[in-house]
Amino acid sequence: MIRGTDYHLHTTYLKCANETMTVEAIYRRGEELGLTSIGITDHLNTRDKLPEHEKIKHDMAVTETSLETFFGVELNLLNVEGDIPYDDGVREQLGFEFAIGGIHATYVDEWDVKRVVDIQHHHHLRFARDPLIDVVVHPWWFSGGEFQQKGFPKFDDLSVVSENYHLEFARTAKEHGTAIELNASAIFVCDWYPDRFKEQYKDYVRLLAGEGVQLSVCSDAHDIGMLGTTRVVEAVLEEIGVSDDQIWNPKKGKTWRRVHGDE
Numbered sequence: 063m064i065r066g067t068d069y070h071l072h073t074t075y076l077k078c079a080n081e082t083m084t085v086e087a088i089y090r091r092g093e094e095l096g097l098t099s100i101g102i103t104d105h106l107n108t109r110d111k112l113p114e115h116e117k118i119k120h121d122m123a124v125t126e127t128s129l130e131t132f133f134g135v136e137l138n139l140l141n142v143e144g145d146i147p148y149d150d151g152v153r154e155q156l157g158f159e160f161a162i163g164g165i166h167a168t169y170v171d172e173w174d175v176k177r178v179v180d181i182q183h184h185h186h187l188r189f190a191r192d193p194l195i196d197v198v199v200h201p202w203w204f205s206g207g208e209f210q211q212k213g214f215p216k217f218d219d220l221s222v223v224s225e226n227y228h229l230e231f232a233r234t235a236k237e238h239g240t241a242i243e244l245n246a247s248a249i250f251v252c253d254w255y256p257d258r259f260k261e262q263y264k265d266y267v268r269l270l271a272g273e274g275v276q277l278s279v280c281s282d283a284h285d286i287g288m289l290g291t292t293r294v295v296e297a298v299l300e301e302i303g304v305s306d307d308q309i310w311n312p313k314k315g316k317t318w319r320r321v322h323g324d325e
C-alpha cells in the first residue's frame with residue numbers, strides 16, 4: 063500500500079504546536095523517517111492569523127527537501143452554528159492547496175452524551191458537504207483539556223454512536239468527494255483512549271473503507287517526536303486490506319481539482 067503520507071501537521075507559528083515544529087525540522091525529520099509526501103495544515107480560526115500562514119508559506123518556499131510538499135490549512139467553527147473564516151478569496155490570497163476541517167469542541171456545558179454525539183455528527187456532515195473542505199478531520203476525537211476542565215466523563219466507548227450515523231457520514235463524504243481523516247495523535251496513539259476504543263475505531267475504519275470513502279493518513283504532529291506515528295495508521299489500513307486507490311492525497315482534493323482542473 064502507499065506509505066509515508068502525512069497530510070495534517072502543525073507549526074510553531076500558530077502556537078498550537080511547540081517550538082520543535084519548524085518547517086526545516088519537519089522536512090529533515092520527515093526525510094529521516096522515509097516519509098514521501100506531506101501537507102502542512104496549521105489552524106486558521108480567525109482571518110487575522112493569515113500573516114502567520116504567510117510565514118509558513120515563505121519557509122516552505124525557501125527550504126529544500128526531497129519530500130513532496132503541500133501547503134494546507136485546518137478549519138473549525140468557533141460556535142456550534144458558526145461558519146469557517148475561509149472562502150475562495152482567502153484560498154487564492156494565500157495559495158492554500160487543500161483545506162481540512164472539523165469539530166474541535168463539544169459545544170455543551172453539561173454532559174449529555176446523546177447531545178454531544180448528535181452535535182459532532184452534525185458537524186461531520188456539515189464539513190463533508192462543504193465544497194471548500196477536502197478532508198474531515200479526526201472524527202470522534204474529543205479534547206481531553208475541555209473534558210478535564212468541565213469535569214466530563216471520558217468518551218471511551220464508540221458503541222454509543224449508532225451505525226446509521228457512521229453510514230450517513232461515510233455516504234455523505236463519498237457523495238461530496240470529501241475524504242475522512244485517520245489521525246494518529248488524536249486517536250490511534252492517544253493515551254487518553256483505552257484499547258477498547260481503539261479496537262472499536264478499527265471497526266469504524268473498516269466500515270468507512272467498505273463504503274468506498276477516501277481515507278487521509280496523518281500524524282497531526284504538534285511536536286517533532288510525533289512525526290512518523292502515521293505508521294500505526296498504515297498498519298491498521300494494511301490489516302483491513304484498504305487498497306491504494308482509497309488512500310487520499312491533496313491532488314485528489316476538491317481544491318486541487320478546482321485550481322488545476324480535472325487531470
Ligand SMILES: [Zn+2]
Binds near residue numbers: 136166199200
Ligand atoms: Zn484538529
Ligand SMILES: [Zn+2]
Binds near residue numbers: 070072136282
Ligand atoms: Zn490539527
